[in-house]
Amino acid sequence: MKTAAETDKQRWERETLAPALAKLPDRSQPFTTISGRPIERLYTADDLDGIDASRDIAQPGEFPYTRGIHPTGYRGKLWTMRQFAGFGTPEETNERYKTLLRAGGTGLSVAFDLPTLMGRDPDHELSLGEVGKCGVNVTSLADMETLFDDIRLSEVTTSMTINSPAAMIFAMYLVVAEKQRADWKQLSGTIQNDILKEFIAQKEYIFPPRPSMRIITDIFAFCSREVPRWNTISVSGYHIREAGATAAQELAFTLRDGLEYVRWGVDAGLDVDDFVPRMSFFFNAHSDFFEEIAKYRAARKLWAEAMRDRFGAKSDRSWKLRFHTQTAGVSLTAQQPYNNVVRTALQALSAVLGGTNSLHTNSLDEALALPTAEAATLALRTQQVIAHESGVANVVDPLGGSYFVERLTKDMEDEALAYFERIDRMGGMVEAIERGFPQQEIAESAYRFQQAVERKDKIVVGVNGFVQTDEPPMEILYIGETASETQLAKLADLKRTRDSAAVRRTLDRLGSAARGADNLMPPILDAVRAYATVGEMCDTLREVWGEYEEVPMI
Amino acid sequence: MRKLRVVIAKPGLDGHDRGAKVIARALRDAGMEVIYTGLRQTPEQIASAALQEDADVIGLSILSGAHNHIAPRLMDLLRSKGLDDVLVVLGGIIPGVDIPKLKEIGVKGIFLPGTPMQDIVDFINANARTRVA
Numbered sequence: 001m002k003t004a005a006e007t008d009k010q011r012w013e014r015e016t017l018a019p020a021l022a023k024l025p026d027r028s029q030p031f032t033t034i035s036g037r038p039i040e041r042l043y044t045a046d047d048l049d050g051i052d053a054s055r056d057i058a059q060p061g062e063f064p065y066t067r068g069i070h071p072t073g074y075r076g077k078l079w080t081m082r083q084f085a086g087f088g089t090p091e092e093t094n095e096r097y098k099t100l101l102r103a104g105g106t107g108l109s110v111a112f113d114l115p116t117l118m119g120r121d122p123d124h125e126l127s128l129g130e131v132g133k134c135g136v137n138v139t140s141l142a143d144m145e146t147l148f149d150d151i152r153l154s155e156v157t158t159s160m161t162i163n164s165p166a167a168m169i170f171a172m173y174l175v176v177a178e179k180q181r182a183d184w185k186q187l188s189g190t191i192q193n194d195i196l197k198e199f200i201a202q203k204e205y206i207f208p209p210r211p212s213m214r215i216i217t218d219i220f221a222f223c224s225r226e227v228p229r230w231n232t233i234s235v236s237g238y239h240i241r242e243a244g245a246t247a248a249q250e251l252a253f254t255l256r257d258g259l260e261y262v263r264w265g266v267d268a269g270l271d272v273d274d275f276v277p278r279m280s281f282f283f284n285a286h287s288d289f290f291e292e293i294a295k296y297r298a299a300r301k302l303w304a305e306a307m308r309d310r311f312g313a314k315s316d317r318s319w320k321l322r323f324h325t326q327t328a329g330v331s332l333t334a335q336q337p338y339n340n341v342v343r344t345a346l347q348a349l350s351a352v353l354g355g356t357n358s359l360h361t362n363s364l365d366e367a368l369a370l371p372t373a374e375a376a377t378l379a380l381r382t383q384q385v386i387a388h389e390s391g392v393a394n395v396v397d398p399l400g401g402s403y404f405v406e407r408l409t410k411d412m413e414d415e416a417l418a419y420f421e422r423i424d425r426m427g428g429m430v431e432a433i434e435r436g437f438p439q440q441e442i443a444e445s446a447y448r449f450q451q452a453v454e455r456k457d458k459i460v461v462g463v464n465g466f467v468q469t470d471e472p473p474m475e476i477l478y479i480g481e482t483a484s485e486t487q488l489a490k491l492a493d494l495k496r497t498r499d500s501a502a503v504r505r506t507l508d509r510l511g512s513a514a515r516g517a518d519n520l521m522p523p524i525l526d527a528v529r530a531y532a533t534v535g536e537m538c539d540t541l542r543e544v545w546g547e548y549e550e551v552p553m554i
Numbered sequence: 555m556r557k558l559r560v561v562i563a564k565p566g567l568d569g570h571d572r573g574a575k576v577i578a579r580a581l582r583d584a585g586m587e588v589i590y591t592g593l594r595q596t597p598e599q600i601a602s603a604a605l606q607e608d609a610d611v612i613g614l615s616i617l618s619g620a621h622n623h624i625a626p627r628l629m630d631l632l633r634s635k636g637l638d639d640v641l642v643v644l645g646g647i648i649p650g651v652d653i654p655k656l657k658e659i660g661v662k663g664i665f666l667p668g669t670p671m672q673d674i675v676d677f678i679n680a681n682a683r684t685r686v687a
Contacts, residue, residue: 114567114568114618117567118567125596126566126594126596127567128624129566129619129620129622129623129624130566130567130618133618133619133620134618134619202569202570203569203593204569205569242570242572243570243571243572244572333667333668334666334667335668368647369647369649443575443579446572446576447575447579447580450576450580450671453670454670454671463668464670478649478651479619549592550593551592552590552591552592553590554562554575554579554590
């Protein structure tokens with residue numbers, strides 16, 4: 001019997017739980033999420049204190065979109081199955097894209113190599129050994145033409161993971177579309193274009209933060225006029241999480257980055273409702289199932305409220321947070337790699353239950369190398385099994401109303417808001433980055449997690465538990481040096497055959513635009529049309545703005 | 555005897571520094587003196603950092619696949635600077651077929667994903683010696 005002063009949960013603990021615990025006590029491991037968040041044994045209606053169901057949870061398609069942005073969930077349209085791929089030469093990657101499209105992939109996603117990501121041509125000293133290794137090498141428009149050979153840009157949507165040289169690569173895509181006679185107004189896809197998370201986590205920056213932010217607002221302005229269906233930015237928590245952040249830190253830093261871009265756009269004179277609807281997000285799907293689901297739900301609510309209340313956005317398209325998800329590369333193990341198929345399936349399921357709009361599932365061999373075609377196909381099949389066999393796509397937000405999930409959603413939101421406040425006090429995200437705040441928070445979390453693994457507080461199957469010593473080696477995709485040789489030869493050839501006066505002239509115009517305040521996209525498009533290389537365009541901007549170097553901290 | 559001095563370096567264009575930073579902290583907590591060079595160091599910069607810092611150990615973190623270019627160049631440079639006795643270890647994503655070649659040119663320890671931090675600490679303690687300045 002419940003006494004007057006106790007809740008039903010307390011009564012249950014006393015009457016039912018206590019005798020059970022006396023017979024069988026808890027296991028000795030800490031009951032925490034992978035982020036170290038303590039989890040209670042049981043959640044009941046009492047845990048919904050402070051949550052107003054109609055205000056905070058609401059219904060799908062309704063503000064604040066905690067339950068999803070689409071009233072129809074996945075019944076109208078499944079998420080986009082978008083597999084990130086790229087390696088070697090544009091010719092090789094073009095083949096892989098055609099394979100993925102034939103296998104039922106519904107969008108393309110380009111992985112570039114490090115020289116391209118860092119704005120260096122294959123003949124630069126720092127490109128030594130890196131050409132085509134972690135993605136496809138794209139040096140000039142000629143490579144982009146090859147990459148999309150036989151693929152109609154008006155019929156696919158393409159996501160491109162490119163940040164510092166995003167404007168140049170996007171311009172190449174637009175010029176390829178132009179040559180295919182596709183209408184820019186109809187083109188759809190995404191450029192990652194999120195420089196803040198580069199400074200915070202992935203570290204593929206070139207220019208200092210402030211001119212980098214200007215390129216981004218120039219892209220916002222250009223696209224709102226010329227390429228209105230293009231997603232101009234994919235504000236990314238993925239890399240923040242991979243660098244070691246907790247789920248709440250991923251949520252907080254990503255959303256706060258988003259707010260920073262909106263502030264810079266508004267300060268550049270843009271109307272919120274003109275550019276915010278084209279902003280999208282990109283989250284990690286890590287291994288702690290419910291914590292991830294809560295993270296996606298909290299993200300939608302935080303964004304909707306911030307857009308309406310902080311920035312006065314009037315359009316519901318500005319309020320709705322759309323996001324891509326990728327399963328956690330960092331969770332994959334080199335040991336017993338087939339276990340990774342299971343990890344990825346669970347992570348993908350959390351993204352789907354959290355209402356992702358598109359999804360990439362990692363391949364089982366990615367702790368060892370870039371994936372083989374077979375491994376990449378199996379990863380796509382994982383999504384198709386979830387979509388068509390598991391039944392989870394039949395119902396909108398199946399976990400809505402779960403005491404546990406709603407409590408966790410609210411806790412994640414509160415933690416993110418506390419970080420927002422700290423970063424606001426520093427003057428904003430650019431200022432926080434300049435003083436190394438998010439970087440240090442993440443490094444702390446990464447080290448704490450590694451220590452938990454060493455202590456076996458966290459078990460990673462096949463690594464610190466259930467270890468197997470007689471593992472057969474796995475066949476991997478080995479990328480040799482031929483891509484580098486091919487790309488170097490093509491570059492030399494290009495430099496002989498293009499109109500070098502036009503290259504010089506367009507690069508000079510780009511330099512003067514960078515020194516002034518004109519939008520950078522038109523001069524970049526002209527340089528691309530003249531077959532200026534990524535390295536040449538970035539060097540032109542390096543001369544004006546200099547290069548960013550972070551202070552090494554451990 | 556003075557503490558072991560370790561230069562942790564991240565060569566190449568890659569910026570994924572989680573591994574380098576975690577190991578740097580682990581070695582520091584294990585009582586070593588750790589100098590982290592930061593990102594995108596050329597083999598030349600790493601060799602001169604080792605010389606200037608009077609390093610006993612160089613730890614490289616390479617995930618991008620550029621190890622077959624970076625490691626041989628660094629080993630040549632170390633020899634030419636008379637730093638042959640500096641212990642060189644490498645952590646990252648290294649295909650199995652490349653490991654014998656790397657060992658042959660003098661990379662003593664190669665640590666793949668999933669290696670416990672303590673194993674790396676133990677390996678360094680067993681194989682490095684403080685160089686007499």
